[in-house]
Amino acid sequence: MSGVPQGSVVVLALFNIFVGNMDSGIECTLTKFADDTKLCGMVNTLEGRDAIQRHPDRLERLACANRMKFNKAKLKVLHVGRCNPKYNYRLGGE
Numbered sequence: 001m002s003g004v005p006q007g008s009v010v011v012l013a014l015f016n017i018f019v020g021n022m023d024s025g026i027e028c029t030l031t032k033f034a035d036d037t038k039l040c041g042m043v044n045t046l047e048g049r050d051a052i053q054r055h056p057d058r059l060e061r062l063a064c065a066n067r068m069k070f071n072k073a074k075l076k077v078l079h080v081g082r083c084n085p086k087y088n089y090r091l092g093g094e
Contacts, residue, residue: 049087
């Protein structure tokens with residue numbers, strides 16, 4: 001079973017419009033494939049952390065406006081590098 005919407009061509013077209021428009025205004029790297037979305041960026045300051053956090057907030061608002069949602073149970077944050085402060089990020093309220 002896949003998270004990709006099933007149904008008519010119209011539903012698929014609307015889904016593609018939503019996914020295709022998702023990265024407008026995103027300054028980080030946003031990778032999309034079927035029902036997966038990855039947001040990547042480098043952070044070394046609190047201001048950088050806040051800049052990265054604005055992007056999940058924007059994606060959540062866009063999803064809500066389009067009556068879609070992200071599966072927050074599958075959300076993962078990968079911290080890479082030595083001396084990484086491992087900032088906490090959230091999607092919506094979580």
